[in-house]
Amino acid sequence: MDKENLKRQAAARALEEVRSGMRLGLGTGSTAKHFVELLGEKVRGGLDVIGVPTSEVTRADAERCGIRLTTLDEIDHLDLTVDGADEVDTRLDLIKGGGGALLREKIVAAASDRMIVIADESKWVERLGRFPLPVEVIPFGLAATRRAIEKACGDVGAAGELKLRAGKDGHAFVTDGGHWIVDAHLGQISDAPRLAQLLSAIPGVVEHGLFIGIAGTVVLAGAEGIRTVERA
């Protein structure tokens, strides 16, 4: 079965957790897009939900699918967020931000009672870090921020190349929040919670793609079927 099919299966399983009246966080990326499309079908069939999108891309997808949208200024919390991930480890910690939406994704997930991650099995890893860790930064003082990121990574024994993410036009990729992204190619991160703390303490860092202790459930679709892993 191809990967898109697996992603859609994971999305369909997460949809089973959605009830009428729920306020939902809507993730970003190709897997989350399957969820938005399937949710749209249910909404057109009468399901009453309202969503907060985690990116402008997802906002456009959700609007096209007829899903009612709101903001975190209008409601105080969300019942459930469903989103993809770039890597998930055995503690259900994540690397996110491959699509550049990590800041809004983390704000929305943190405002939710529950986060379900949907992914194909290739995202499941023993240890985070093979996928380059996205770090969203303020353009001002970039060189100083890079040095601080380098030091933080080194302090947890996870040194590697830092690359400013480029957009399709060859210039720096700009996030929905108007920031840039530095991708840290670390190979492996032995202490992700500690690295998350160190990165959060750097003034030029807006947010990073380590989601520690946030996901409650992971739905993984693979050739053998679907498995659901709950946080211990």
Ligand SMILES: O=C(CO)[C@H](O)[C@H](O)COP(=O)(O)O
């Ligand atoms: O964090 C993300 C976007 O910022 C995505 O959830 C992550 O990149 C996974 O995307 P995909 O489902 O396309 O593999």
